[in-house]
Amino acid sequence: MAGSRCGRPRKTRRKRQLSExxxxxxxxxxxxxxxxxxxxxxxxxxxxxxxxxxxxWIAKHGLRPDFVLCSPSRRTRQTLEIxxxxxxxxxxxxxxxxxxxxxxxxxxxxxxxLSENAESVMIVGHNPGxxxxxxxxxxxxVGPLAARLKDGFPTASLAKFxxxxxxxxxxRRRAHLANLFRxxxxxx
Numbered sequence: 001m002a003g004s005r006c007g008r009p010r011k012t013r014r015k016r017q018l019s020e021x022x023x024x025x026x027x028x029x030x031x032x033x034x035x036x037x038x039x040x041x042x043x044x045x046x047x048x049x050x051x052x053x054x055x056x057w058i059a060k061h062g063l064r065p066d067f068v069l070c071s072p073s074r075r076t077r078q079t080l081e082i083x084x085x086x087x088x089x090x091x092x093x094x095x096x097x098x099x100x101x102x103x104x105x106x107x108x109x110x111x112x113x114l115s116e117n118a119e120s121v122m123i124v125g126h127n128p129g130x131x132x133x134x135x136x137x138x139x140x141x142v143g144p145l146a147a148r149l150k151d152g153f154p155t156a157s158l159a160k161f162x163x164x165x166x167x168x169x170x171x172r173r174r175a176h177l178a179n180l181f182r183x184x185x186x187x188x
Contacts, residue, residue: 019163021111021137021175022065022122023130024083027051027156029075039100043078050156050183051082057181059086063160065122067092069110071099076124079156091122099125104132114167127153134159137175145177148185157182 027047032038043051064087070080072095080093098106107129114121123130131153138149138161149159161175 019118019167020063020065020120020178021161021163021170022063022120023134023159023161024054024079024122024124025127025130025153025155025157026071026073026075026079026124027054027082029155039073042074047075047079047155048082051079053183053186054079054156054158054181055083055086057186058083058158059088061160061179062088063120063122064088065091065120067114067118067120068094068122068124069099070095070124071102071126072097073100073126076126080124099123101126101129103129104136107133108136108170111170112168116166116168118167130159134161134177136172137161137170138173138177145180148180148182149177152182154182154184 027043027050029041029047030036030044032041068080068084068091070076070093077095084091084093096110098110102110102125107123107125111121111123134149134153138146153159158179158181159177160179162178163170163175165174
């Protein structure tokens with residue numbers, strides 16, 4: 001009997017859909033010490049230009065997050081405001097205090113709490129947490145993307161990861177570094 005064993009329906013394996021995780025470091029902000037708290041520092045002119053270039057790159061590569069987690073700092077919010085115009089459709093956005101200057105372990109814990117319905121997630125935050133997390137997640141140790149990632153994660157950078165495991169299982173070397181945008185690598 002086709003499709004069954006001993007009269008039972010054959011179980012078909014459902015492959016988990018590929019999820020995407022985008023890690024975005026905020027664009028360059030004014031220096032500390034100009035009468036504002038660190039959390040209230042806005043983007044400077046260079047930061048606005050870099051965030052605009054990042055937005056163009058996002059549009060060119062068709063990145064469409066359906067959920068964005070963003071640190072509540074002024075510089076992360078401004079970076080998101082600039083790049084979200086390039087998403088095509090408006091994602092659900094959550095500004096979370098725990099993301100402000102979060103370390104990699106805290107970021108990973110937050111990602112593991114994502115709904116399995118979230119297929120494409122962007123985190124807009126800060127270094128060194130984002131850079132450390134990108135290195136933890138990536139299984140790549142050689143190749144041009146891995147070399148560029150090891151070289152740093154400057155302001156207005158984005159790392160795109162393909163994730164084949166459920167969010168709750170995401171851990172060291174459980175994602176594939178698929179693309180990397182750094183303003184200094186662009187020849188525009």
